[in-house]
Amino acid sequence: MRLTATVGATGFTFHGLRDLLAKASPARSGDELSGVAATDERERVAAQLCLADVELRAFLEEPVIPYEQDEVTRLILDTHDPAAFAPVSHLTVGELRDHLLSYEVGSAELAALAPGLTPEMVAAVSKLMRNQDLIAVASKVSVVTAFRDTIGLPGRLSSRIQPNHPTDDPAGIALSIVDGLTFGCGDACIGINPAMDTVTGTVDLLRILDDVIHRFAIPTQSCVLTHVTNTLAAIERGAPVDLVFQSIAGTQDANRSFGIDLALLVEARAAALSLERGTVGDNVMYFETGQGSCLSAGADHGVDQQTLEARAYGVARHFSPLLVNTVVGFIGPEYLYDGRQIRRAGLEDHFCGKVLGLPMGCDVCYTNHAEADQNDSDDLMTLLAVAGCTYFMGVPGADDIMLEYQSTSYHDIAFLQRQLARRPAPEFDGWLHESGLVDEHGHLLPVARDHPLVAVTRS
Amino acid sequence: MTTGDLSGTDAAPARRPAGTAPGLASLGAVTSARVGLARTGTAMTTADLLAFQSDHAQAREAVHAAFEVDRLMAEFDAAGVRTVPVATRSGGRGQYLRHPEAGRRLSGSARELLSAEAVDSPDVVLILSDGLSATAANRHGVGFVLDLRRRLLAESLNVAPVVIAPFARVGLLNDVGAALGVAVAVIVLGERPGLSAPDGLSVYAEYAPRSGLTDADRNCISNIRPGGLPPAIAADRAAELIRTMIDRRTSGVGLTVEYDDPSPPVDRGYGRNGWIASGGM
Numbered sequence A: 001m002r003l004t005a006t007v008g009a010t011g012f013t014f015h016g017l018r019d020l021l022a023k024a025s026p027a028r029s030g031d032e033l034s035g036v037a038a039t040d041e042r043e044r045v046a047a048q049l050c051l052a053d054v055e056l057r058a059f060l061e062e063p064v065i066p067y068e069q070d071e072v073t074r075l076i077l078d079t080h081d082p083a084a085f086a087p088v089s090h091l092t093v094g095e096l097r098d099h100l101l102s103y104e105v106g107s108a109e110l111a112a113l114a115p116g117l118t119p120e121m122v123a124a125v126s127k128l129m130r131n132q133d134l135i136a137v138a139s140k141v142s143v144v145t146a147f148r149d150t151i152g153l154p155g156r157l158s159s160r161i162q163p164n165h166p167t168d169d170p171a172g173i174a175l176s177i178v179d180g181l182t183f184g185c186g187d188a189c190i191g192i193n194p195a196m197d198t199v200t201g202t203v204d205l206l207r208i209l210d211d212v213i214h215r216f217a218i219p220t221q222s223c224v225l226t227h228v229t230n231t232l233a234a235i236e237r238g239a240p241v242d243l244v245f246q247s248i249a250g251t252q253d254a255n256r257s258f259g260i261d262l263a264l265l266v267e268a269r270a271a272a273l274s275l276e277r278g279t280v281g282d283n284v285m286y287f288e289t290g291q292g293s294c295l296s297a298g299a300d301h302g303v304d305q306q307t308l309e310a311r312a313y314g315v316a317r318h319f320s321p322l323l324v325n326t327v328v329g330f331i332g333p334e335y336l337y338d339g340r341q342i343r344r345a346g347l348e349d350h351f352c353g354k355v356l357g358l359p360m361g362c363d364v365c366y367t368n369h370a371e372a373d374q375n376d377s378d379d380l381m382t383l384l385a386v387a388g389c390t391y392f393m394g395v396p397g398a399d400d401i402m403l404e405y406q407s408t409s410y411h412d413i414a415f416l417q418r419q420l421a422r423r424p425a426p427e428f429d430g431w432l433h434e435s436g437l438v439d440e441h442g443h444l445l446p447v448a449r450d451h452p453l454v455a456v457t458r459s
Numbered sequence B: 001m002t003t004g005d006l007s008g009t010d011a012a013p014a015r016r017p018a019g020t021a022p023g024l025a026s027l028g029a030v031t032s033a034r035v036g037l038a039r040t041g042t043a044m045t046t047a048d049l050l051a052f053q054s055d056h057a058q059a060r061e062a063v064h065a066a067f068e069v070d071r072l073m074a075e076f077d078a079a080g081v082r083t084v085p086v087a088t089r090s091g092g093r094g095q096y097l098r099h100p101e102a103g104r105r106l107s108g109s110a111r112e113l114l115s116a117e118a119v120d121s122p123d124v125v126l127i128l129s130d131g132l133s134a135t136a137a138n139r140h141g142v143g144f145v146l147d148l149r150r151r152l153l154a155e156s157l158n159v160a161p162v163v164i165a166p167f168a169r170v171g172l173l174n175d176v177g178a179a180l181g182v183a184v185a186v187i188v189l190g191e192r193p194g195l196s197a198p199d200g201l202s203v204y205a206e207y208a209p210r211s212g213l214t215d216a217d218r219n220c221i222s223n224i225r226p227g228g229l230p231p232a233i234a235a236d237r238a239a240e241l242i243r244t245m246i247d248r249r250t251s252g253v254g255l256t257v258e259y260d261d262p263s264p265p266v267d268r269g270y271g272r273n274g275w276i277a278s279g280g281m
Helices: A016-024 A029-034 A041-052 A071-078 A082-088 A093-101 A107-116 A119-127 A131-138 A170-182 A199-215 A228-236 A252-257 A262-275 A305-319 A339-355 A374-386 A410-419 A426-434 A452-456 B022-030 B046-064 B069-078 B093-098 B100-104 B108-120 B134-154 B172-180 B231-248
Strands: A004-007 A010-013 A158-161 A189-192 A222-224 A244-247 A285-289 A323-327 A360-363 A391-394 B083-085 B124-129 B162-164 B184-190 B201-207 B218-224
Touching (some): A004 A041, A016 A119, A071 A252, A071 A305, A082 A107, A093 A131, A107 A339, A131 A339, A170 A199, A170 A452, A189 A199, A199 A222, A199 A228, A228 A244, A228 A262, A244 A262, A262 A285, A285 A305, A323 A391, A360 A374, A374 A410, B069 B083, B069 B134, B069 B162, B083 B108, B093 B100, B100 B172, B124 B134, B134 B201, B134 B231, B172 B184, B184 B231, B201 B231, B218 B231
Parallel strands (some): A158 A189, A244 A285, A323 A360, B083 B162, B124 B162
Antiparallel strands (some): A004 A010
16 A cells, blocks of 8 residues: 655655545544644645555455444444445545546446445545535435335435424424425425433324324324434334434444444334334434544544544445435534535535435534535535435524524425426325425415414414 | 514515415414525525524624623622633634634643632632623623622632633533632533524533543533523522532532422533534533
């Protein structure tokens, strides 16, 4: 492995694959915070020059976190598919970039290749790509999942209704849900981040969501984004659980800080599958991720945050999820400082997730202490939609009053669908038409005061 | 916030484009979410757009506003309360945002300054910082700290001079508390502003402060502001929390306090079920 390169008159030396990956990564505050980032652009390019010449098989021989220390590394290497890897096993990282971008590699080739690529390989190639490359390759990937509707088909763009409320007030949540439905949102799921993270609260919210979905025969699924152990307990109490949610990260230690391990996720998935609540598919898992989560847990092992994020996708794909999204701007400016860094990270995450075979969505978002605003969100969501992003969040007016950050709005979803001529999942789109919420052009219709959906918020 | 009123007064009904569910407009009382917003095509209407930008501008201002240390110290002085201004290792707002750990440590000279105060063997120290909302600290900081201090004095506790610490994170409790040798260290600081509330304060307290304590060793009262948890009630709760820590000689996740006033808890942890946004910690 070549570990030295010269840029201009200056020579740079690196210390193994982990160091190369970190220093080749486009600049971001989290890697600077942890001390693994390149010191300047010349060192970054030198690392990219070296990384481009690394043979892909080196990633199988030199894990960034030792096999003995980390169950995520073991999962990645133990489930690596040599047959799927064969077509690219002779390539370097730089050659993989050219291969992925070529006309000859399309949707079928990428799907066949996914089990042969490790998260680290995909992270590495992303570091050599410009934003347009990340968009071009991701847009060629097709990942289709299903539960009560079918997510990820060509020409589709889905959304999660995120009707959070600071005190989990049922009427307030119901109002936000109805508002979202009238904007044609909610086909990915209706998913609440609960303010009170208890089993009883989870069960109560699940019953509200189940009631709305069944009363109006909406082809979608519900989720309460609570800890996996709460969802397991809710299942034991007979609660109507569609999807099991969990935040996941790219190292065993970070996952432990979340109170989970792989065995717990296996158990939770089995429990959800046993309920057999899906009608057109059985993808029952919903994961959220985000760059910086390992570092914030002190569990980064000196690996850069983007590579660790890709490793989280290595975890996710083992569980055939219905939905995965990166909450890209939520964690704060010490990890992603401004709109530019958030944009780059969002495109990287979507690319890595898709190439690894995941139904990748994105919470395009920012907090008020990051250097970002609504224009940054407009830019990223549009770029991601062009890249074929599976779904986005729908939050009333983009203002999440419980989590206190800005995401994408119901209006934003309608904008993206109209601008890029995309529709929601077919089953859900049919329901929108039947319910008189959209016309034959897919335009949103005025909602009458006596529309049953509106009436329900009065009860 | 302006959008809390969903009756359509911002976007006059006559201009409300066809498309909004009019029936939703009257139901805004159950949530402060921006529901029932009008649309033109798929876009927000001008009034709603500008209302949002107005709220965002206030939130941004809260993060970047100057912490009015001189004015606040003069107010404490006028109330007969001594203050000790200290510096953290954060050199400015940019470093504060990028390097949270610098805000958790005292500068060398500040440590010496505080050690000199330890001779009075105080039981409790109250620290006031801008945190992530200087607006919150500037507006409510002095009043809240004086209120809390009075309650502690009424319980015959020996309270150290108020420590004024710009660019502090919650973890500064360890350094300040250890330098003074107090039983309980308390920090009052501006929390990460949301669109609806740019001026919320949080209180964090820990028992037997020392190097190595983490959030798991602390207790928190958040969203302190008029319109959130009223400052007077928050001061009652904080005093009760501190008293309980001293009585039980512990703090953190194991300590639960049944407050006399059982109004609804507004303790948003900013948690996203595992990982936590950097909400001023």
